[in-house]
Amino acid sequence: xxxxxxxxxxxxxxxxxxxxxxxxxxxxxxxxxxxxxxxxxxxxxxxxxxxxxxxxxxxxxxxxxxxxxxxxxxxxxxxxxxxxxxxxxxxxxxxxxxxxxxxxxxxxxxxxxxxxxxxxxxxxxxxxxxxxxxxxxxxxxxxxxxxxxxxxxxxxxxxxxxxxxxxxxxxxxxxxxxxxxxxxxxxxxxxxxxxxxxxxxxxxxxxxxxxxxxxxxxxxxxxxxxxxxxxxxxxxxxxxxxxxxxxxxxxxxxxxxxxxxxxxxxxxxxxxxxxxxxxxxxxxxxxxxxxxxxxxxxxxxxxxxxxxxxxxxxxxxxxxxxxxxxxxxxxxxxxxxxxxxxxxxxxxxxxxxxxxxxxxxxxxxxxxxxxxxxxxxxxxxxxxxxxxxxxxxxxxxxxxxxxxxxxxxxxxxxxxxxxxxxxxxxxxxxxxxxxxxxxxxxxxxxxxxxxxxxxxxxxxxxxxxxxxxxxxxxxxxxxx
Amino acid sequence: xxxxxxxxxxxxxxxxxxxxxxxxxxxxxxxxxxxxxxxxxxxxxxxxxxxxxxxxxxxxxxxxxxxxxxxxxxxxxxxxxxxxxxxxxxxxxxxxxxxxxxxxxxxxxxxxxxxxxxxxxxxxxxxxxxxxxxxxxxxxxxxxxxxxxxxxxxxxxxxxxxxxxxxxxxxxxxxxxxxxxxxxxxxxxxxxxxxxxxxxxxxxxxxxxxxxxxxxxxxxxxxxxxxxxxxxxxxxxxxxxxxxxxxxxxxxxxxxxxxxxxxxxxxxxxxxxxxxxxxxxxxxxxxxxxxxxxxxxxxxxxxxxxxxxxxxxxxxxxxxxxxxxxxxxxxxxxxxxxxxxxxxxxxxxxxxxxxxxxxxxxxxxxxxxxxxxxxxxxxxxxxxxxxxxxxxxxxxxxxxxxxxxxxxxxxxxxxxxxxxxxxxxxxxxxxxxxxxxxxxxxxxxxxxxxxxxxxxxxxxxxxxxxxxxxxxxxxxxxxx
Numbered sequence: 001x002x003x004x005x006x007x008x009x010x011x012x013x014x015x016x017x018x019x020x021x022x023x024x025x026x027x028x029x030x031x032x033x034x035x036x037x038x039x040x041x042x043x044x045x046x047x048x049x050x051x052x053x054x055x056x057x058x059x060x061x062x063x064x065x066x067x068x069x070x071x072x073x074x075x076x077x078x079x080x081x082x083x084x085x086x087x088x089x090x091x092x093x094x095x096x097x098x099x100x101x102x103x104x105x106x107x108x109x110x111x112x113x114x115x116x117x118x119x120x121x122x123x124x125x126x127x128x129x130x131x132x133x134x135x136x137x138x139x140x141x142x143x144x145x146x147x148x149x150x151x152x153x154x155x156x157x158x159x160x161x162x163x164x165x166x167x168x169x170x171x172x173x174x175x176x177x178x179x180x181x182x183x184x185x186x187x188x189x190x191x192x193x194x195x196x197x198x199x200x201x202x203x204x205x206x207x208x209x210x211x212x213x214x215x216x217x218x219x220x221x222x223x224x225x226x227x228x229x230x231x232x233x234x235x236x237x238x239x240x241x242x243x244x245x246x247x248x249x250x251x252x253x254x255x256x257x258x259x260x261x262x263x264x265x266x267x268x269x270x271x272x273x274x275x276x277x278x279x280x281x282x283x284x285x286x287x288x289x290x291x292x293x294x295x296x297x298x299x300x301x302x303x304x305x306x307x308x309x310x311x312x313x314x315x316x317x318x319x320x321x322x323x324x325x326x327x328x329x330x331x332x333x334x335x336x337x338x339x340x341x342x343x344x345x346x347x348x349x350x351x352x353x354x355x356x357x358x359x360x361x362x363x364x365x366x367x368x369x370x371x372x373x374x375x376x377x378x379x380x381x382x383x384x385x386x387x388x389x390x391x392x393x394x395x396x397x398x399x400x401x402x403x404x405x406x407x408x409x410x411x412x413x414x415x416x417x418x419x420x421x422x423x424x425x426x427x428x429x430x431x432x433x434x435x436x437x438x439x440x441x442x443x444x445x446x447x448x449x450x451x452x453x454x455x456x457x458x459x460x461x462x463x464x465x466x467x468x469x470x471x472x473x474x475x476x477x478x479x480x
Numbered sequence: 481x482x483x484x485x486x487x488x489x490x491x492x493x494x495x496x497x498x499x500x501x502x503x504x505x506x507x508x509x510x511x512x513x514x515x516x517x518x519x520x521x522x523x524x525x526x527x528x529x530x531x532x533x534x535x536x537x538x539x540x541x542x543x544x545x546x547x548x549x550x551x552x553x554x555x556x557x558x559x560x561x562x563x564x565x566x567x568x569x570x571x572x573x574x575x576x577x578x579x580x581x582x583x584x585x586x587x588x589x590x591x592x593x594x595x596x597x598x599x600x601x602x603x604x605x606x607x608x609x610x611x612x613x614x615x616x617x618x619x620x621x622x623x624x625x626x627x628x629x630x631x632x633x634x635x636x637x638x639x640x641x642x643x644x645x646x647x648x649x650x651x652x653x654x655x656x657x658x659x660x661x662x663x664x665x666x667x668x669x670x671x672x673x674x675x676x677x678x679x680x681x682x683x684x685x686x687x688x689x690x691x692x693x694x695x696x697x698x699x700x701x702x703x704x705x706x707x708x709x710x711x712x713x714x715x716x717x718x719x720x721x722x723x724x725x726x727x728x729x730x731x732x733x734x735x736x737x738x739x740x741x742x743x744x745x746x747x748x749x750x751x752x753x754x755x756x757x758x759x760x761x762x763x764x765x766x767x768x769x770x771x772x773x774x775x776x777x778x779x780x781x782x783x784x785x786x787x788x789x790x791x792x793x794x795x796x797x798x799x800x801x802x803x804x805x806x807x808x809x810x811x812x813x814x815x816x817x818x819x820x821x822x823x824x825x826x827x828x829x830x831x832x833x834x835x836x837x838x839x840x841x842x843x844x845x846x847x848x849x850x851x852x853x854x855x856x857x858x859x860x861x862x863x864x865x866x867x868x869x870x871x872x873x874x875x876x877x878x879x880x881x882x883x884x885x886x887x888x889x890x891x892x893x894x895x896x897x898x899x900x901x902x903x904x905x906x907x908x909x910x911x912x913x914x915x916x917x918x919x920x921x922x923x924x925x926x927x928x929x930x931x932x933x934x935x936x937x938x939x940x941x942x943x944x945x946x947x948x949x950x951x952x953x954x955x956x957x958x959x960x
Contacts, residue, residue, distance in 0.1 A: 350777025
């Protein structure tokens with residue numbers, strides 16, 4: 001404590017020193033009080049506190065949900081989604097997002113910061129906004145890392161070999177639910193064409209993240225079924241972006257600009273083929289470079305630089321970043337560094353991936369499921385139809401794979417069922433455009449929720465049949 | 481492509497369907513064009529793209545700098561700092577921050593997004609702000625993970641054993657530079673008392689992050705010298721917060737509120753002692769819980785929940801978050817999970833920690849070092865004095881450790897030299913308060929830069945003497 005007394009004694013300097021400037025003093029007084037009370041530094045600390053608290057809540061929810069699900073023999077990822085729902089907008093409001101219409105006062109974490117860390121109500125809105133942005137971004141990095149890991153665990157040669165089958169699965173899985181959904185809504189439910197097309201488009205999506213995670217948990221990622229599903233889901237992701245562009249263009253101008261759609265398809269194809277071809281050419285040099293490096297983390301960081309670069313390119317040409325990360329994983333999986341890279345990516349994925357699933361759950365608003373609200377009832381009836389189309393439209397895709405009698409065709413179709421965050425993007429764009437009525441919007445969300453949450457247990461169920469195969473094919477690093 | 485043609489043919493539905501509503505169409509057109517052009521979704525994608533690009537640039541700079549330094553026998557962390565300087569505000573403007581007065585147009589990454597990813601100039605400022613917040617937050621998570629890792633590698637018993645010596649080192653390292661610096665400025669340079677006290681206060685800081693990282697790179701973390709340095713740096717961090725509070729209160733009200741300072745000191749002491757005592761009591765239950773868990777990442781995520789919780793508490797009581805993470809690491813280092821946790825934290829640290837050092841470098845504005853600017857010259861003369869005091873005031877601290885003849889006392893003092901980000905906080909608060917003249921502000925920054933950048937090579941130099949000891953004590957996991 002002697003230093004403190006010394007410090008306070010230094011105050012004496014003030015009266016001793018001839019050059020003391022008391023007007024400076026007064027000015028500094030005002031300035032500093034503002035600095036200390038409302039400065040960026042102080043707000044930055046509170047944002048950090050909010051992010052730390054959010055991460056604690058997210059990890060707690062993901063582990064609690066995951067552990068409960070693994071005990072009752074359900075995929076842990078379902079538990080992470082449900083954990084997210086519990087802490088999110090539907091139940092406890094710990095983790096809510098401004099995009100969902102939440103204010104800072106709705107967030108229990110912000111309230112907790114106000115009562116424990118001295119956050120002022122004036123600063124709450126801006127801290128809430130930034131904290132939500134950061135958590136949202138960490139969740140996006142999470143799904144990018146997940147797809148990088150899935151790419152590393154995949155086998156490019158096998159993927160190319162099952163390519164034609166995956167392509168048929170993807171195309172049927174887009175066309176069948178879109179056609180049946182749109183036609184059904186228009187002719188059975190008398191929904192106007194535009195919202196019907198939007199709903200049909202939302203039916204085409206496949207959440208590659210959820211499917212891939214469940215496959216990894218089941219040890220089915222490297223099985224033939226697993227590779228067909230992953231291949232089809234990747235193609236579906238590209239098709240989904242094209243469908244969204246077509247629908248958005250349709251809503252916007254009343255016509256489809258075939259030139260724009262063409263550019264999108266060509267750039268998507270060029271990206272997937274080009275990144276893999278060029279990547280395979282340069283990957284030996286990347287490995288050579290890594291072998292020359294001798295500071296910590298050289299393999300992991302070089303891998304991530306490659307993955308993030310391809311993700312960036314994919315994002316820049318209006319594809320999804322996860323496609324770039326997946327391509328990077330596929331390319332690096334063919335190098336001698338695969339094992340080392342996989343081992344090092346796992347802890348990073350363990351830290352970032354749960355954020356993604358919990359955030360997807362937290363953003364899911366289950367209030368649309370409440371039949372006590374009259375407007376929901378109409379939506380729920382439409383939703384029942386959409387769910388049926390959503391499931392059947394994807395389940396049939398497995399049976400389009402001909403000439404492979406020993407294939408678990410049901411599992412392929414089931415693997416394509418979850419709409420997840422991709423379906424929510426369609427609902428979000430549709431709802432923001434004003435093209436969707438409230439009940440149709442609700443129906444799409446109910447369809448997305450249902451398909452997302454039933455797919456993991458269904459997948460486990462249909463893979464049970466091939467359990468023996470599963471065990472010999474399993475990739476132990478992705479299971480406990 | 482058949483799906484696309486099918487899709488476009490669905491356009492036909494519009495004319496067939498009786499319920500087509502063309503007014504809805506027009507409304508939707510306007511809404512969607514806004515949605516697509518300026519929506520949060522689109523902006524979110526661009527922010528993600530900006531973050532990915534920033535990470536690529538950061539990792540590239542950190543590895544390039546680190547590899548060059550490791551080849552010319554300098555600590556890699558110096559290379560990461562210099563790499564940051566090169567991509568930052570001083571040279572290439574790839575990574576600049578709004579807090580440093582930069583606009584979106586100053587950021588090469590934002591310019592690149594505009595030319596490659598379709599970012600509009602209108603959205604640029606907001607994308608730049610959010611992207612900078614995210615990168616800043618990732619860097620703060622980086623230093624939290626670094627201190628958690630350092631805590632895991634430290635030995636609580638050894639730290640308690642060297643506690644008295646560390647306390648003497650810390651206190652002398654605060655009092656000596658503060659007294660000498662403030663008195664020198666007032667009596668030799670006729671600096672008014674308030675800015676002199678601010679400059680003196682900035683001299684008291686020690687950057688635990690930079691010191692700990694260099695020690696880890698040298699394999700000296702678990703040596704007696706290393707543990708004294710770490711212990712003293714942790715105490716110095718607490719003292720630094722107290723000093724900042726004293727100085728801020730002095731500037732603000734012209735007097736020191738001893739009650740407030742008392743609360744700060746008591747809460748800091750209570751936190752450090754309390755978290756370790758309570759932590760040791762509950763850590764067996766944490767280990768028991770982890771042993772019960774069977775989903776992926778259970779050890780790492782439980783450890784991080786513990787670390788982030790303590791970081792949050794530290795932040796909430798106005799200490800630094802890194803102190804909580806360090807305490808969490810210390811506590812968990814005493815459990816049977818230490819080895820497993822350490823192994824899993826390493827890749828996470830490899831991903832996040834370089835962001836911290838590169839960002840520190842990128843925020844460092846070397847233009848204050850340019851002697852061609854007249855106002856800099858005055859600052860540089862004052863800076864020379866401050867640097868001398870900064871080095872001597874810390875170097876003597878090692879020699880306050882009595883009765884340990886075989887201790888490398890010089891290395892202890894040198895380990896306390898880098899002011900790093902802590903010194904910049906003092907300069908920042910001082911400059912924002914208006915209490916500092918431009919030349920004094922520049923002098924403090926030059927002092928912080930110099931001490932930060934010379935400490936790593938100096939530390940390596942003084943530890944060379946005890947190289948034989950180093951090799952037997954080294955912790956291989958933190959070295960290459």
